[in-house]
Amino acid sequence: MGSEPGDRDGARVILTRRHIFIVPTRHGLAFAGMLFLMLIGATNYQLSLGFALTFLLGAMGAVSILHAFRTLAGLEVCAGKTTPGFAGETVAFGIDLTNCSPRPRLALALSHPGGAIVRCDLSPGQTRRLALFTVADRRGWLKLQCLTVSTCYPLGLFRAWAPVALELRCLVYPRPEAARFPPPAVLQLLGGGRDGLGAGDDFLGLRDYRPGDSPRHIAWKAAAQERGTLTKLFGGHAAKEVWLDWEGLAGLETETRLSRLTRWVLDCDALGIPYGLRLPGTTRAPALTPEHRRACLEALALFGQEDPGRPGPTPRP
16 A cells, blocks of 8 residues: 555555545544535625635635645654554554654644554654553464554544554563462472471572561562562472473363463562573574563463464464
């Protein structure tokens, strides 16, 4: 749609006259009705000044159509950066608007189904990055629905709008499980003391805070990250690394498994425990880096789904 020949990936669109539509607003319809009544009155009473005022206002309305069209014509719309989020949260799609003309573009509005309208002005030669927000209802790739660029400039009598189809998508991670259960490896180290804090000095995992827990065992770093109040578990053996295994959650539904594994990835990363991830068809060796965290979350988000250019693993019960 209005894109240049080199923009086959749909990441850049330039609006042309073939894709701009103009319709009257409610104020425009009221304005047209007022002109009609003024014309009838001037005709009945043979008022020359009435004719002059009616035609002057009508000419202003007609010229406003041209200004509304020129505000959108030639506008460059590009797909910007998106930041992955978690299911149930609000994610942002970045949109770049570029004004390549020597005149300003005023009262621009961007909207998409189910999202709030974002407004801005563009000076000559200016590029602005805007963010369109939407709620991610499920994991996987979330594509931005049809984007609409519009303006009611200059008088608000007519609305010029253009639909824009951009290849813009955002990766949505599984929703982290609200309840916190230590990974199986940690439970094995705890042995019979699963519900206690342990007698040693080696960190084994974490669980939800319970009344009576010592303040010394509270995970203050996790609390500062607004992850809730958690209690650290300690024992006599050090957990140098933890494996987060899909097969260790047998009996749970697929989405429940993914939700719990996502929680374990976030908790291990926040507390500095090297962790590995085993999924059907995917294994990632233990590590503790931002790249490893991102790769694990991506594997969980795309589990059992088709990813363009790379087939996803097949889920197993």
